Amino acid sequence: MLRSMYSGVSGMRGFQTKLDVIGNNIANVNTIGFKSGRVMFKDIMSQTVSGVTAPSDGAQGGVNAKQIGLGVSIGSIDTLHLAGSAMTTNNPTDLRIDGDGFFLVKLSEDQEVPFLTRAGDFHMDASRNLLTADGMHVLDSDSTPIQLGEEVTAFTISNDGTLVQTMADGTTEQGVKIGVAKITNPEGLEKIGGNLYRMTLNANTDGELVPTTANNTETGTGAIVAGQLEMSNVDLTNEFTEMIVSQRGFQANSRIITTSDEVLQEIVNLKR
Numbered sequence: 001m002l003r004s005m006y007s008g009v010s011g012m013r014g015f016q017t018k019l020d021v022i023g024n025n026i027a028n029v030n031t032i033g034f035k036s037g038r039v040m041f042k043d044i045m046s047q048t049v050s051g052v053t054a055p056s057d058g059a060q061g062g063v064n065a066k067q068i069g070l071g072v073s074i075g076s077i078d079t080l081h082l083a084g085s086a087m088t089t090n091n092p093t094d095l096r097i098d099g100d101g102f103f104l105v106k107l108s109e110d111q112e113v114p115f116l117t118r119a120g121d122f123h124m125d126a127s128r129n130l131l132t133a134d135g136m137h138v139l140d141s142d143s144t145p146i147q148l149g150e151e152v153t154a155f156t157i158s159n160d161g162t163l164v165q166t167m168a169d170g171t172t173e174q175g176v177k178i179g180v181a182k183i184t185n186p187e188g189l190e191k192i193g194g195n196l197y198r199m200t201l202n203a204n205t206d207g208e209l210v211p212t213t214a215n216n217t218e219t220g221t222g223a224i225v226a227g228q229l230e231m232s233n234v235d236l237t238n239e240f241t242e243m244i245v246s247q248r249g250f251q252a253n254s255r256i257i258t259t260s261d262e263v264l265q266e267i268v269n270l271k272r
Contacts, residue, residue: 010071011253033118042075095120099222
């Protein structure tokens with residue numbers, strides 16, 4: 001069979017995957033804390049028809065190899081951890097990390113390794129627990145679920161994540177600090193849905209997750225901004241441009257398959 005047909009098939013598969021990623025990016029254009037993805041291609045190993053010959057002094061010069069490419073494959077699907085724009089809500093439990101770092105959340109206290117998120121739309125329940133929209137516990141710098149005491153009547157959150165609490169007697173006290181984790185390789189995190197990431201062995205050394213605080217110069221975590229949320233970092237202009245490129249690439253590769261099929265038809269028709 002013709003190599004061009006299989007090259008066209010690999011190209012269609014690659015551009016279909018790219019369209020899938022672009023579609024997911026556009027679908028999450030208004031998702032809080034969402035990080036867009038991109039697809040990078042790489043060529044498949046080429047078939048060598050003839051090898052290289054070295055040049056010799058005073059005789060024939062060198063000859064390059066003759067190689068035929070066999071198509072394209074997916075090199076990587078990257079998650080771009082670029083900062084999204086800020087949306088001001090003035091809600092005191094809406095938090096944004098201005099820089100590097102992730103919030104730590106758990107389903108329950110029995111969960112050993114917390115999940116990570118950039119979505120800071122937190123809420124307070126009837127038991128005074130600080131939770132995500134899905135009811136997951138937000139952790140402090142000691143990896144403990146945050147719960148306000150009965151005597152706390154109001155609170156604000158400083159840029160290092162400290163809960164400044166107003167007590168029933170009118171005094172002000174500093175409470176726990178909201179936990180933040182710095183990840184060496186954020187692209188190594190695993191997306192698990194719900195604006196959550198799971199730690200992997202390629203995100204931090206040995207998959208170790210050490211809770212720290214925000215606005216920490218030693219670890220390089222960003223400051224927490226209360227009353228704001230981090231929007232999706234999807235750029236619609238870029239996504240629609242890449243969609244056009246992917247669509248035309250898909251069409252071009254389908255034309256390669258059609259042309260290869262016509263060539264095969266002519267070969268079959270040689271013997272009548």
